Amino acid sequence: MNFTVLLNKMEEEAVKNRFVILPLVMLILLAGGVLSCQSSSAVSDGQTAPDFTLKDISGNDFSLSNTEGKVVILDFWATWCPPCRMEVPHFEALYRRYKSEGLVIVGVSLDRAGAAPVREFAREADVSYPLVMGDQATVSAYGGIRGIPTTFIIDRQGRIVEKVVGYRDREFFESRIKDLL
Numbered sequence: 519m520n521f522t523v524l525l526n527k528m529e530e531e532a533v534k535n536r537f538v539i540l541p542l543v544m545l546i547l548l549a550g551g552v553l554s555c556q557s558s559s560a561v562s563d564g565q566t567a568p569d570f571t572l573k574d575i576s577g578n579d580f581s582l583s584n585t586e587g588k589v590v591i592l593d594f595w596a597t598w599c600p601p602c603r604m605e606v607p608h609f610e611a612l613y614r615r616y617k618s619e620g621l622v623i624v625g626v627s628l629d630r631a632g633a634a635p636v637r638e639f640a641r642e643a644d645v646s647y648p649l650v651m652g653d654q655a656t657v658s659a660y661g662g663i664r665g666i667p668t669t670f671i672i673d674r675q676g677r678i679v680e681k682v683v684g685y686r687d688r689e690f691f692e693s694r695i696k697d698l699l
Contacts, residue, residue, distance in 0.1 A: 559665035561661045563680060567592070567672045572626070572650040575633045575640060580650045582624070589616075589698045590672040591600045591623045591691060594652065594663045598629065601685035602667045606643050608688035612695070613647040619699045620674065623647040626656065628666060673698050 528565035561568065567590070571581040582590070593609060604626075613623045625647065627636045633651055640649055657663050660670065669682045673695050680694060 544623045557572055561659075561670075561678055561681065563678055565678050566676050567670065567678050568656075570656045570659065572652065572656060573633070575627075575637045575649045575651065577633070580624070580648055585622045585624070585672075586676060587619045587674055588622045589674055589695055590670075591621070591695065592626065592670040592672060593623065594626045594628060594657070594660070594668045595666050597635050599666050604638075604685055605644075605667055605669075606645060608686075608691065609647065610643070611688055612691055616695065616699060617647075621695060625649040627654040628652045628657070630665070632649060671695065671698070 553575065567582060569583045571579050574580045582592070583698070591609065593602075593605065593641055595605070597603065609623045609625070613621060625645070627633075627649055629636055629651075636651070639645075660668075665683055667683075668683060669686070669691075670678050671680045671682070671691075673679050679698065682690075
């Protein structure tokens with residue numbers, strides 16, 4: 519076997535292995551990132567939602583305290599998360615239907631690539647509710663986000679009513695907010 523053929527075979531094997539090794543590396547990095555978000559001060563139902571001020575995807579400050587007196591769905595998500603992406607149209611429909619009754623939906627993006635991919639996704643998905651860029655302090659304040667999507671339902675008094683981990687459909691969230699509005 520000549521040297522060129524050997525190099526070609528080695529390159530083919532590297533490409534094949536990339537599809538095994540790359541996902542494993544990403545999983546390890548993701549697990550490390552998620553585990554580093556853990557905190558011993560978990561939030562619980564009935565507790566006042568921790569306030570935060572974060573940059574929205576346009577670079578403006580957004581504070582949770584500005585939603586005082588409203589029902590809030592606070593969703594920790596990312597553009598690279600398929601279940602998160604599946605929830606966005608449900609949240610958008612709920613926002614359009616109930617914002618006049620006092621519903622605010624806030625998407626807290628945990629995308630590490632910055633606001634650009636979030637802005638692009640928001641444009642493509644026609645998202646009109648506020649999207650902000652999360653940080654470690656906010657994740658910690660909410661007890662550490664161990665998986666996404668993680669969503670908090672907050673009543674008009676600013677108390678956490680429910681923490682939901684994982685994908686849920688529109689009907690699930692609608693049933694949770696109707697009595698609060």
